[in-house]
Amino acid sequence: MSAEEFELLEPGPVAPALDPKTVETLRDLERRSGVQLVRDLVQLFLNIVPLRMEAIRGAIADGDNFVLEKTAHAFRSSAGNVGAIRLAHLCEQFENAGKQGRAAAGLELLFEELVSETRRVSAALNELIAKV
Amino acid sequence: MKKVLIIDDEEGARKIAHLSLKHLGNWTVVEACNGSDGVRLARMEKPDAILLDVNMPGMDGFATFEALRGDDSTARIPVVFATAAKSVRELRTLRKTGAAGLLLKPVNPLSLPHDLRQALEVISAANETKK
Numbered sequence: 675m676s677a678e679e680f681e682l683l684e685p686g687p688v689a690p691a692l693d694p695k696t697v698e699t700l701r702d703l704e705r706r707s708g709v710q711l712v713r714d715l716v717q718l719f720l721n722i723v724p725l726r727m728e729a730i731r732g733a734i735a736d737g738d739n740f741v742l743e744k745t746a747h748a749f750r751s752s753a754g755n756v757g758a759i760r761l762a763h764l765c766e767q768f769e770n771a772g773k774q775g776r777a778a779a780g781l782e783l784l785f786e787e788l789v790s791e792t793r794r795v796s797a798a799l800n801e802l803i804a805k806v
Numbered sequence: 807m808k809k810v811l812i813i814d815d816e817e818g819a820r821k822i823a824h825l826s827l828k829h830l831g832n833w834t835v836v837e838a839c840n841g842s843d844g845v846r847l848a849r850m851e852k853p854d855a856i857l858l859d860v861n862m863p864g865m866d867g868f869a870t871f872e873a874l875r876g877d878d879s880t881a882r883i884p885v886v887f888a889t890a891a892k893s894v895r896e897l898r899t900l901r902k903t904g905a906a907g908l909l910l911k912p913v914n915p916l917s918l919p920h921d922l923r924q925a926l927e928v929i930s931a932a933n934e935t936k937k
Contacts, residue, residue: 696912699916703822703826708829715821718818752818755822755912
């Protein structure tokens with residue numbers, strides 16, 4: 675499978691990095707519980723990003739389907755928690771590539787997109803906690 | 807107050823579910839970050855329900871579920887799977903395990919207490935019918 679066969683997402687301002695509804699839900703839970711949540715989730719996410727990105731990059735380089743599938747799945751789950759829908763969607767494509775035994779099949783373009791979206795999400799999360 | 811055990815390797819997911827079930831659902835919550843600790847805690851704590859992640863490193867949700875079912879002290883605790891799986895085949899496999907329910911991740915923390923209770927009521931009603 676070539677990179678062209680994956681769904682390369684439209685870049686830019688169309689989809690926000692973070693789903694406003696998810697963010698509001700988390701804030702609502704934080705208000706109702708009286709326990710700090712948003713800042714902790716953001717910090718957990720930002721801490722895990724370098725590890726996940728390095729693992730995905732390594733899995734592509736090594737053609738390791740198992741690691742690619744499992745790491746991308748875990749990253750998708752973390753992205754979903756903070757409402758990073760587009761990032762979660764990209765992770766799902768890596769997860770599927772691993773599941774289908776295609777870790778070595780031209781994922782470089784998609785990885786570049788993952789890097790770019792991860793930066794966008796990280797910036798949005800940093801902005802979010804700066805407001806909290 | 808009823809007690810729920812959350813078994814999930816992802817700290818963020820545990821935190822969201824914990825706050826939701828404790829503060830919005832009035833549950834007592836205990837947590838485990840992997841399957842083997844989850845089985846051990848289930849034996850010790852005897853929760854009324856278990857919210858079990860599927861995709862975990864090491865002992866995954868399926869293996870954890872089997873271990874819980876294989877132990878007389880935990881076999882009858884209702885288990886609700888939480889999964890980010892999307893394929894129909896995976897979801898069908900999960901439904902066939904005999905678990906009390908299945909929730910899709912990311913869970914909505916505002917509806918989680920209701921969703922969990924509903925799953926437990928359904929399985930409870932089904933068990934009553936069998937008697």
